[in-house]
Amino acid sequence: EDDDDLEEEHVTKIYYCSRTHSQLSQFVREVQKSPFGKDTRLVSLGSRQSLCVNEEVRRLGALQLINDRCTEMQKNKHEKKSDEDMEGKKRRVSRTVCPFYSYEQMQFLRDEVLVEVKDIEQLVALGRETKACPYYGSRYAIPAAQLVVLPYQMLLHEPTRSAAGIKLKDQVVIIDEAHNLIDTITCIHSAEVSGSQLCCAHSQLLQYMERYRKRLKAKNLMYIKQILYLLERFVAVLGGNVNQNPNCQAVSQTGTVLKSINDFLFQSQIDNINLFKVQRYCEKSLISRKLFGFVERYGGPATAVKTNKENQKLAGLQNFLLTLQQGSDKDGTPQSPPVEPEGDQLRTASPLMQIEGFLSALTNANQDGRVILNRQGTVGQSSLKFLLLNPAVHFAKVVEECRAVIIAGGTMQPVADFREQLLSCAGVDPARVVEFSCGHVIPPENILPIILCSGPSNQQLEFTYQTRDLPQMMDETGRILCNLCNVVPGGVVCFFPSYEYEKQVYAHWEKTGLLTRLATKKKIFQEPKKANQVEQVLVEYAKCIKRCSQAGGQMTGALLLSVVGGKMSEGINFSDDLGRCVIMVGMPYPNIKSPELQEKMTWLDKTMPRAAGQAPSRVLIENLCMKAVNQSIGRAIRHQKDFASILLLDHRYARPAIFNKLPQWIRERTQMKPAFGSAFAELRK
Ligand code: SF4
Structure with missing residues (x-):
């Protein structure tokens, strides 16, 4: 209750979202030019890829790598000095914290953001000047802002929304460029994992379990074993075995098969596992982030991400990861040849993160989605994909909470899809839906x-x-x-x-x-x-x-x-x-x-x-x-x-x-x- 009292109150505001970064910037420029430009409290939100000001992290280029590195540094900052940490002391590179993640500096940035309307570029410039992270700093400005400008993903995906501190209760939402809204929601909530990723996650998690087995609580050990079992079964459904290199296992029956969620769970023999609990464990324990330091056993392009050559420090990290792997072998993990970096420095991201998305997709109601088993060439190339059939289930929360939702676009015809597949399926009373179409500005x-x-x-x-x-x-x-x-x-x-x-x-x-x-x-x-x-x-x-x-x-x-x-x-x-x-x-x-x-x-x-x-x-x-x-x-x-x-x-x-x-x-x-x-x-x- 005390925490609730301390929470900053969110003023009534408009959340304006659009598809691309340039469309959002264009909108902010129009606000700046308008009569409201001077006295509107506006904040632009974006991904780390567009807002990060830590050059070393920014240089990683790919969004996934930037996200991984940043969260890894947050973890370093917050983690208590446990035994596990003491061991990690040697990992000099991964133990660093981001100098821009400072509470005081970010509070200062927040105040500056609220004084004058800024687009993403101006926000990044301000972050560099004030030495404060604009990605996190801009979030502090949400409660007091009157207009929040953000990309689709941040608004339409509930976990991302709550992580960013967005509260839709009684607010107004404008979704612009919405002609592909149904596809966008479907896409955001669909998840695909390859055989390589499944095997890699299994290998990493197994190493993690072997290494920390003695320190893990019985309950956590149970969940890790459950995830290992799930991964094993998923690979088996694709016709493979987690203990062999997925890129060397040919698939005997190629083709694409569609299954209902229940049929898939049954066929994989995982229908006795409570996926909701596994999902909650993943969220709370941040297990996927703990696997960063573990090298996969079977190197391959699908699971290793190449990074910028300039980032020399990674060479050291890679060497360290290799020694870590060799070390873990001594601890009893099955022996396997170490992965050699091929010219470029390689760094493994955590594929379990992607798999978590797939697991949470499997918790959808049976009738709202399907699982596509795509068996091609090798197990590594094959994949499991969750296809969301009913995007309304995820849109319903937005409609329920908001005071008003405006779905707008230049070419919204035909609009029947929005009315039927999105609004009516989300339980919106047809009498509450207002359609408005204005002519074009040209003669x-x-x-x-x-x-x-x-x-x-x-x-x-x-x-x-x-x-x-x-x-x-x-x-x-x-x-x-x-x-x-x-x-x-x-x-x-x-x-x-x-x-x-x-x-x-x-x-x-x-x-x-x-x-x-x-x-x-x-x-x-x-x-x-x-x-x-x-x-x-x-x-x-x-x-x-x-x-x-x-x-x-x-x-x-x-x-x-x-x-x-x-x-x-x-x-x-x-x-x-x-x-x-x-x-x-x-x-x-x-x-x-x-x-x-x-x-x-x-x-x-x-x-x-x-x-x-x-x-x-x-x-x-x-x-x-x-x-x-x-x-x-x-x-x-x-x-x-x-x-x-x-x-x-x-x-x-x-x-x-x-x-x-x-x-x-x-x-x-x-x-x-x-x-x-x-x-x-x-x-x-
Ligand atoms: S805290 Fe901000 S500046 Fe630092 S790495 Fe993360 S996104 Fe980049």
Whole structure:
């Protein structure tokens, strides 16, 4: 009770969350510019990766490594001098504490944060200046802040939320860029562990138990044995044995199998273990963090994380870890060859952390999730994945506690998914849900959306799996593009439903000489598959458009062949000359053969009512397709003075059920063109 009295009171506030760091920074800059900028108490929260100011830790690069190292240092600071610690005295590197984690300095940083609105970059600069950790310091500012700006993960994942000190009771939550909210919640609460990780965790935990067996309380020893047993059984389900190198054990029956949670527990023979208690033990004992110093027996890329070469100190740490392992062998752990660092220094993170996520996922209700057993190649490459089917169970807590939740986005259509799968399943009374859609800021004449039903040679446009590979379909698409590139200035972005189809069409056009014809008007760019090449392609694409518009001449810009749901369909803007015309080739339906999607469809059909005579699974497929379309075509209009045409190539877009899933501001201006001639006339204008 005393503790409750001492706890700082949380003032009424708005939690604003968005998907990416840059979207959050943009929002903070808008607050700074607004009339409220001067007298709003705002705090930006973020991950350690964006807020850590300890250069030595920051240099580790990967989020997991930064998290591991930071928590390890917190542990050093808080731990009492137990016998265990005395032994650890020798570990000079891992015993250090972070100089920025100082209560007084962080209190000072908190006060500074509340005086003036700051984005993440300004917060980091302040942390460096005041020698205080912005990651922890910003959390102290939450109770008094009126506006808390944070990434999705921190708000939507309950353990992360409570660790950060976020209290939603009677507060207002705004979830921006929410078009993928259902997928995001599903993703945050799904967990995958590989055979390598399971074996590595088993090896580390076994070493830990052998080393500290005499000092462990009987109850803790029991839990450790239970976890070891769980790991053993998980590897056995994948067709392997924890006592052998997972990368050398071939899997006899390859393939993907889906199980209900109960069936999985039963098949693994772990249905007699209370996973809730194991989960609580893991949380309280922080056992996964205690395994940092233990080296896995079987080295391999899946479990060893390479760190920055500059961090010379790790070489010493690695050597120490190796001697520790050799030492533990003497204590009775089964003998095995030590892991040799391969050129780069290697450092093992604790895979048990990831496995804890999987264990806690297994405590979901049987009907809300499935376990996917993926057996491929070796045991090390195989994996167990928890798939959450009902994201509403995790969203329900947010809705229950808050005064109001605003789910907002630029392309939220179709909204039925949110209403049914998220809100209604979370127990929200439909009468309390208010839908609001406002128009776009651009004048109606700045956008020309067209549904095109046939091409220049009257070939009907229908890109189904059966018809899209036909040469006449690919030829007709090419003719449409040639005509458009003749009249559209600047950049043309053409979206294909998949990488494979884009590659196939490209190869066909290369063979027929169409690419050469296109190249007289536009320089052709293809979306790269690798994320690190996207930036360069975009820079070249933009440069080419600029060069062409300045130089005049026959070449009028560039053509970008892109992929729906690929690297360029979200988060990248084709504003102004970068996208004067966006073309969508066919309808990007998801792959319904994917076992995960099939399971979700079956689950929806079992739990949801039919909507307007349609099976919920059918609605899901259409919604996934149209969400992807809306995201892609929304890339072209980015501000009030922007203008672009949008071409949807497939007569099926004209069907009312599909057409109504376009955003209202596009739908209102869409023209349906059965023939190419009249569409082309409109475009020429
Ligand atoms: S306490 Fe803060 S500054 Fe120090 S390592 Fe952790 S995140 Fe970085």
